[in-house]
Amino acid sequence: xxxxxxMLSRIQFAFTISFHIIFPAFTxxxxxxxxxxxxxxxxxxxxxxxxxxxxxxxxxxxxFGLGVVSGIVMSYQFGTNWSRYSEFTGNxxxxxxxxxxxxxxxxEAAFLGIMxxxxxxxxxxxHFLATCMVALGTLISAFWILSANxxxxxxxxxAIENGKAVPVDWFAIVFNPSFPLRYAHMVxxxxxxxxxxxxxxxxxxxxxxxxxxxxxxxxxxxxxxSMALWFAAxxxxxxxLVGDLHGLGVLKYQPTKLAAxxxxxxxxxxxxxxxxxxPDEAAETNRYELGIPKIGSWVLTHAFDGVVPGLKDVPPDxxxxxxxxxxSFRIMVGIGFAMLALGLWSLYLRWKGQLFTNxxxxxxxxxxxxxGFGAVLFGWFTAEIGRQPYVVYGLLRTADAASPxxxxxxxxxxxxxxxxxxxxxxxxxxxxxxxxxKGPEPIEGLDEDALSKKPKRPFSVPDERLEGxxxxxxx
Numbered sequence: 001x002x003x004x005x006x007m008l009s010r011i012q013f014a015f016t017i018s019f020h021i022i023f024p025a026f027t028x029x030x031x032x033x034x035x036x037x038x039x040x041x042x043x044x045x046x047x048x049x050x051x052x053x054x055x056x057x058x059x060x061x062x063x064f065g066l067g068v069v070s071g072i073v074m075s076y077q078f079g080t081n082w083s084r085y086s087e088f089t090g091n092x093x094x095x096x097x098x099x100x101x102x103x104x105x106x107x108e109a110a111f112l113g114i115m116x117x118x119x120x121x122x123x124x125x126x127h128f129l130a131t132c133m134v135a136l137g138t139l140i141s142a143f144w145i146l147s148a149n150x151x152x153x154x155x156x157x158x159a160i161e162n163g164k165a166v167p168v169d170w171f172a173i174v175f176n177p178s179f180p181l182r183y184a185h186m187v188x189x190x191x192x193x194x195x196x197x198x199x200x201x202x203x204x205x206x207x208x209x210x211x212x213x214x215x216x217x218x219x220x221x222x223x224x225x226s227m228a229l230w231f232a233a234x235x236x237x238x239x240x241l242v243g244d245l246h247g248l249g250v251l252k253y254q255p256t257k258l259a260a261x262x263x264x265x266x267x268x269x270x271x272x273x274x275x276x277x278x279p280d281e282a283a284e285t286n287r288y289e290l291g292i293p294k295i296g297s298w299v300l301t302h303a304f305d306g307v308v309p310g311l312k313d314v315p316p317d318x319x320x321x322x323x324x325x326x327x328s329f330r331i332m333v334g335i336g337f338a339m340l341a342l343g344l345w346s347l348y349l350r351w352k353g354q355l356f357t358n359x360x361x362x363x364x365x366x367x368x369x370x371x372g373f374g375a376v377l378f379g380w381f382t383a384e385i386g387r388q389p390y391v392v393y394g395l396l397r398t399a400d401a402a403s404p405x406x407x408x409x410x411x412x413x414x415x416x417x418x419x420x421x422x423x424x425x426x427x428x429x430x431x432x433x434x435x436x437x438k439g440p441e442p443i444e445g446l447d448e449d450a451l452s453k454k455p456k457r458p459f460s461v462p463d464e465r466l467e468g469x470x471x472x473x474x475x
Contacts, residue, residue, distance in 0.1 A: 006402045008410040009081040012417060014384075016074045018377060019421060023067030025376045028142055028187065029194025030060045031135035034115075036227070038128050052220050055440035056198075059432060061116055066428045073417070081410065085391055085401035091166045092158055092173060093148050100144035108137035139187065146186055150179035152392050153383070154253045165395065177253055181246040182383075188239045189379065192232060192339065193372025199228035200369025201436055203362040220440040222356050225365070229355070233343035240336060244299075251300055254393060255309035256318065257386035260325040262296060263289075267310040271296035276330075279322040284312060320388040328381040335375040342368055 034057055041049035078086045114122060114130035122130075157172025158165045167173055202225035209218060250258045258264075263279045263286050264271060272291035279286050297306040311319050342364060349355045356362075391398045 003407065003411075005405055005407040005410050006399055008407055008414055009077075009402050009405075010398065012081065012410060012414045013074070013077055015414070015421075016070065016077065016417060017380075019425065020067065020070035020074050021376060021380055022373055023063050023070060024138070024142070025190045025193045025373065026197065027060060027064050027067055028138045028190035029192070030056065030063065031131075031138045032191065033194050033198065034060060035128075035131045035135045038131050042124060042128060048219050048223050051440050052224055055220070055435075057116065058435055062428060062432055062435070064112075066425065069424065070421075080413070081403050081405065082391075082401050083403040085396065088164055088396050088401070089152075089392060091164060092151065095167075096144055096148045096151070096174065100141055104137045104141035104144065107140065108134055111137070142187060142190070143183060146183040147174050147176070147179050150182050151176045153182075153387060154178040154249075155392055155395055160395075165392070178246075178249050181242060181249055185239070185242050185246050185379075186376075188235060188242060189372065189376050192235060192239060193376055195228040195231045195235075196339065196342075196368050196372045197370075199225050199232065200366050202228065203365035204369070206356060207359065207362050207366060226350075226355065229343065229346040229350075229365075232339060233347050236336070236339045236343045240340065243333075243336070247300060248302075251309075254386070256311065256314050257320060257325070258300065259309050259311045259313070260320045260322045260386055261329045261382065262300070262308065263322060263326045264296075264308050265311050267307060267313055269297055269305045269307045270294045271300070271308045273299055277326070279326050281316075281319075281322050317389065320386050325382055325386045328378040328385070332375050332378040332382060335371050335378070338368065339371060339375075 034053055037049045037053040037056065040046070041053065111130040111133040114127060115134050118130065119127045151173055154177040155165070156176040157167065157169035159168045160166075202221040205221040206218060206225070247258070250261070262271070263274055263277050265284050265286070270293070272293045273295035274286070274289060274291040277286035277289040277291075294304050297308055298304045300306065300308055311322065345361060345364075346355060349358050349361055354361075387393055389397050389399070391401045
């Protein structure tokens, strides 16, 4: 592998987008989680929900800010490192990205300040409306981004004029063949990322404080873990179903990617379900293969004798890198079934009345805290690496999309990004960890007047007392 300007540009983009996707995957779900907490507070008047809202909104604010910063950095690369890609796709994808700014960013900008700082200045219902609008904005943003990315996977509604893609049918462009299921898959992935993060942090609080902690100290942790696990138990199976339907779309529109995902070299029926293998691209075979006979064809085509395409159907220069695609897909699927197992386990313990007391389960839930982030990352690795050698599938090769810049220039920018990201995201992650370690304010000792007061600083950590509140005695 030669570290020329093309490879360095690919590494730089992979580095920046991997950092970026973590934050939208969290904030999309977290915004809806905040809306659910505020709705329950308005519905019941239970201060636990408002207390949880005040805790998680700080996490949302920091994560949202880090996501915006990383997204801006990523977008500049379209002009610096991928100018030929921008020239080829600009007439189609430029307006789609503009629609995201006009609809999603403006909506979020209009209501984000009210959600973060305005609860004491506007009525409860107007504040709830602001929270819902921010949540809607995140979903609209994901809509346009997934539409643009899906068009790169399954281009439609275009014509080629003077070597550039131009729009012919905007409906076909926006709702291209892979978009609906990819959008549903991503949104559910974001929601499950938040659900397992909330459940895992809540389980950590229960383990950390133990049975001797005052009831008010753990009330929020119990409530948030219960809500998150209900969501996981219901929606993980739905996500698996959506993923299966998406796989049928990949079989139809991107057969070479599917062949790489399955490590399938020869077109065949009755393909085994490969649980493990080490693909050898030079020899065009798999080593140490472990599989279940015939099941692969049934999973991929819903027929035991279904024909699965092979990598040898296309020349070697038309194939994606097989090894990373093969393993990233299996890691994503493995995480998904671990989520399913935890969700089913939670239902059993809920029925037994041991959801908050089984230490083995709490430990497992805590260890699953980053599982959603991992599933999203490896899912994107599968989708993006599997599209190679094309940046726009079947139309524009990645090698033809790069800017005419030197390897030295890209090396310098990549090194700068690594240093700056380590500094900014290191401090951001440290502050997030500090907030999460403190947890929500205990309910004990807080009356409704105290809950309605605002912190001295908008993002102050939870152990800083509220204005007008008496200091709490040390436990």
